[in-house]
Structure formats: structure tokens, C-alpha cells
Amino acid sequence: MRILVTGGAGFIGANFVRLTREVRPEVQVTVLDLLTYAGNVDSIPEGVELVTGDVADAGVVDALVRDADVVVHFAAESHNDNSLDDPWPFVHTNIVGTFQLLEACRRHGTRLHHVSTDEVYGDLELDDPAKFTPDTPYNPSSPYSSTKAGSDLLVRAWVRSFGLEATISNCSNNYGPFQHVEKFIPRQITNLIDGVRPKLYGAGLNVRDWIHVDDHNRAVWTILEHGRVGETYLIGADGEVDNKTVVQTLLELMGHAADDFEHVADRPGHDMRYAIDATKLREELGWQPQYGDFRAGLAATIDWYRANEDWWRPLKDATEAKYARLGR
Ligand code: NAD
Ligand code: TDX
Numbered sequence: 001m002r003i004l005v006t007g008g009a010g011f012i013g014a015n016f017v018r019l020t021r022e023v024r025p026e027v028q029v030t031v032l033d034l035l036t037y038a039g040n041v042d043s044i045p046e047g048v049e050l051v052t053g054d055v056a057d058a059g060v061v062d063a064l065v066r067d068a069d070v071v072v073h074f075a076a077e078s079h080n081d082n083s084l085d086d087p088w089p090f091v092h093t094n095i096v097g098t099f100q101l102l103e104a105c106r107r108h109g110t111r112l113h114h115v116s117t118d119e120v121y122g123d124l125e126l127d128d129p130a131k132f133t134p135d136t137p138y139n140p141s142s143p144y145s146s147t148k149a150g151s152d153l154l155v156r157a158w159v160r161s162f163g164l165e166a167t168i169s170n171c172s173n174n175y176g177p178f179q180h181v182e183k184f185i186p187r188q189i190t191n192l193i194d195g196v197r198p199k200l201y202g203a204g205l206n207v208r209d210w211i212h213v214d215d216h217n218r219a220v221w222t223i224l225e226h227g228r229v230g231e232t233y234l235i236g237a238d239g240e241v242d243n244k245t246v247v248q249t250l251l252e253l254m255g256h257a258a259d260d261f262e263h264v265a266d267r268p269g270h271d272m273r274y275a276i277d278a279t280k281l282r283e284e285l286g287w288q289p290q291y292g293d294f295r296a297g298l299a300a301t302i303d304w305y306r307a308n309e310d311w312w313r314p315l316k317d318a319t320e321a322k323y324a325r326l327g328r
Contacts, residue, residue, distance in 0.1 A: 001024075001027045001028070001069050001070060002027075002028045002070075003020070003027055003028070003029055003068060004031075004032060004067075004068035004071045005017055005031050005071075005074065006031075006032045006033070006055050006071065006074055006097075007033055007055075007074035007076060008029070008032070008048070009031060009033035009035055009040055009041060009043055010033070010039055010043075010074060010075070011038075011043075011078075011174070011176075011178050011179040011180060012115070012213055012216060012217065013031070013033070013074035014178050015213045015217055016074065016217045017029055017048055019214060019218065020221075021045055021048075023218075024221070029048050029049070030048075030050075030064060031044060031048055031051065032053055032064055032075070033050065033051075033052065033053075033075065035052050036077075036089075037315075037318075038077075038079075040311070042311055043178045043311075054097070055075045055093060055097035055100060055101055056092055056096040056099075057100070058104070061100050061101055062104045062108075064104075065101070065105055065110050070110070070112075070113070071101065071110055071111070071112045072112075072113045072115065072220065072224070073112060073113065073115055074115045075093060076093055076097075076115075076148065077089045077090040077093050077094060077144065077147075078144070079144065079180075079182055079183070080119075080142050080267065081182070081326065082144075082182075083142050083143035084142060084143065084267070084268055085322075085326065087143035090143050090147040091147055094144075094148055094151050095150045095151055095154070098151035098154055098155070099154055102154055102158045102164065102166075105158075106162050106164055109165075111165045111166070111229075112164065112165070113169070113220060114151065114168045114169075115171070115220065116151065116152050116168055116169065117145065117170055118132055118170050118171065118172045118209070118234065118274045118276055119141070119142070119145035119148065119271065119274065120138050120145055120152055121136045121139060121140075121170075122138075122145075122271070123271035123273055124273040124274065124275055128273070131236075131275040131276055132170075132276055133277045133279075133280075134231075134233070134234055138152075138153075142269060142271075152168055152232075155168055156168070156232075159230045160230075165229045166229065167223050167224075167227045167228070167229060167232075167233065168233070169220060169233045170232065170233075170276075171211065171234075171235035171236065171276075172211050172236040172274055172275075172276045173208040173209060174210075174211055174213045174216050175210055175211075175212060175213065175298070175301055176214065176297070176301055176304075177304040179213075180315065180319075181312050181315050181319050182315075182319045182322070184243065184246070185246065185250070185301065186305060187199070188246075188247055188250050189302050190305060192256065193305065193309070194316070197262045198247045198250065198251065198260075199328065200247055200261055200264065201264060201265070201266045201267050201328065202265075202270060203244075204242065204263070205242055205244065205272075206243050206270060206271065206273065207240050207241065207242045207243075207272070207274070208240070208241065208243070208246075208274055209238070209239050209240050209275050210237075210239035210240075210241060211235065211237040211289065211291075212290075212291035212297050214290070214291065215289040216235055218287065218290070219233070220235075222281070222285050222287045223281075223285065226286075228284075233278075233280060233281045233285070234276050234277065234280065234281065235287075236275070236276025236277070237289035237291070237292075238276075239294055240273075246298075247261050248261075249295060250298060250302070253298060253299050264328050265327045267328070
């Protein structure tokens, strides 16, 4: 099998390539990645073919899709704070890029798996007993989540109108190695390594449904192998935790007092809570998460950032300069 992985130099895509080498060594992997600020060649294991190019470039995409049996589409602009600062790259990559990929898959009759997010469903109240299901109406809040929602709708339309063989997954917040230091957990770990206090947006009551990146990527493989074409699968591991508790756990694991953090300005339009009901994935396809213990997963992630300072150090100053400009 020849598989094209878009965004394979980013956090989840690179972990997907690494997992694939481990669990499906016979699969031939090609990565298409623009190597934006979020892409890092050092995240891709040796021996994997990397094509540096734009998923919105029809010519590049057509040639790669023609040679692939399956496409897994991770490439995206992925950070909410950036989308509030400058939305255009999100429209370009998430909407136009997905469109070009869909057209190439249509021309060549290629199977596509589209990787998306739970943020397309908007947010939930803290005391709402509900979780997101595949029937929850789309209600995105930010330029990031609205462009991801738009890309999902394009995929659905290409399935229905053109018979494209595609599946979609919407996953909750991922953590693990190789995540950019702009994101919540790596930002606080690397701040603490640098002797800087963690920064909590607003009161820190917002809840995210954390899943280890390998559990996400194993679910993607499960959907590729057993998922029904045209279906949407929600991926989540029942990992709801509020941001303040995440920061306090990191502080404790790294040997600091539980109140050694600071509150900073809140994110505009900040979604309150995400929560995934993954019953369909669990019952129809038999997937189960392997990382049940979030605290242990955080400890392993801290160890990874401590051991891999060469990987994140070059990103840190520019990231914090951007946050200083945004007042966060
Ligand atoms: P990331 O920002 O770490 O990586 C994105 C990758 O895409 C980078 O390597 C970047 O260089 C590449 N890229 C950006 N624009 C491109 C373009 N025009 N052409 C080719 N490559 C381009 O993101 P991530 O956290 O790894 O997220 C991967 C996917 O998973 C995204 O589609 C995201 O919406 C989705 N997702 C992420 C999470 C999460 O918690 N991080 C949760 C659910 C879904
Ligand atoms: O310094 C911070 N302090 C803080 O309190 C940062 C960077 C974030 N936060 C808060 C905001 C969120 O409530 O932490 C939470 C997580 O923030 P992010 O890491 O920016 O993730 P989020 O906005 O929840 O989106 C993530 O999950 C869904 C990914 O970035 C998306 O790509 C994915 O679709």
C-alpha cells in the first residue's frame, strides 16, 4: 500500500508516520508538507519521502495523489490564537487545500481520510450532561474551527455528489511528543523548563477532552481499515479536564507549588468545553484507547520535552514573542 500523508511534518501527522512505520512497516509513506512554521523535518523519521509543497497547489497534489492508494489529510493551519490574529492562511490551507485534494482524489478514484476536529461542533456548557455525537449540528466559533467545518462539508459533498471514497474523523485535543510549543501543554512545560510561570487564559475553567496522539492515530488506522465509506467517526478517550487542573498537574509533576502560575487575558470567543461521545468508533469498529492515565501521559510528555530540547528550543522565542504581542 502507498499512502500519502499531508501535513506529515506537523504534530499529529509526524506521529502518524512514526506509528505507521511501527505497526504497518510494509506501507510505503510519502509526506506532502509545506513546512510552515508548524512543520519540522526533524519530526519525520529517516527514510520517509518528503515532498515540500502546498496542499492548495493543484499540480503538486495531482501528481502525488496519482501515485497513492490512500491519502490521509492532516495538513492544516491548526492554532486558534493564530486564526484570530490572521485568518487568511486558514481559508487558504483548510478550505482551498482540502478542495484541491478532493479534486485530485476524484480524478484518480483515490480513497481519502480527512482528519478533523471536535471544534466544528462549537462548545458545551460546563454543566451540560451532553457530549458531541455524529448527529450534533455544526456550530463553529473561530476562523480555525469554521474553516475546518467548511473542509468537512466539502468532503461530505464530494462523497454524495461524486461518489468519492472518503471518511472523516473529528477528534478532541491531542497531547504527546512533537507538539509545537504554541499549544497549551507544551507551552507550559517549556515555560517551566525555562523558569517562567505557566499562563492560564482567563479563569482557567475551560474544559478540554484530552487524548494521547497515538490513540488518535490508532483510531485513524482503524477507520482506514474498517470504517464505512461516507461515515464520520468521533474520536475521544473520555479525558475531560479543566485547564487549571492541567496546569496544576504539570506544576506538581515538575516540582513546583500548585499556585505558581499566572492568569493572562482570555482568548476572544474562547470555547468553554469540548466533550466527545466515541460510542460509534468503539462499538462499530472496536477501537479502544490505550493511554487511560492522563497524569502518566503528561509525565511521559514532560520527559520527552526535557530530553528533546534541541527539537523545541529553536521555536520558543518566536512563539513567546507572538504571545507577548497578543497580550497572552
Ligand atoms: P500542526 O499545526 O502541528 O501541523 C500541521 C502541518 O501541516 C504542519 O507540518 C504544516 O507545515 C503543514 N501545513 C500547513 N499548511 C500547509 C499547506 N498549505 N500545505 C501543506 N502542508 C501544510 O497541526 P496538528 O496539531 O498536527 O493537526 C493536524 C490535523 O489534525 C489538523 O487537520 C487539525 O485540524 C487536526 N486536529 C488537531 C487536533 C489537536 O489537538 N492538535 C485535534 C483534532 C484534530
Ligand atoms: O497559554 C495558553 N494558556 C491557556 O490557558 C494556551 C496556549 C492555551 N490555553 C487554553 C486555551 C484552551 O482552552 O488551553 C486550552 C487548549 O488550548 P490550545 O492548545 O490552543 O488548544 P485548543 O484551542 O483547545 O485547540 C486544540 O484542540 C483542537 C488544537 O489546537 C486544535 O488544532 C484542535 O482542533
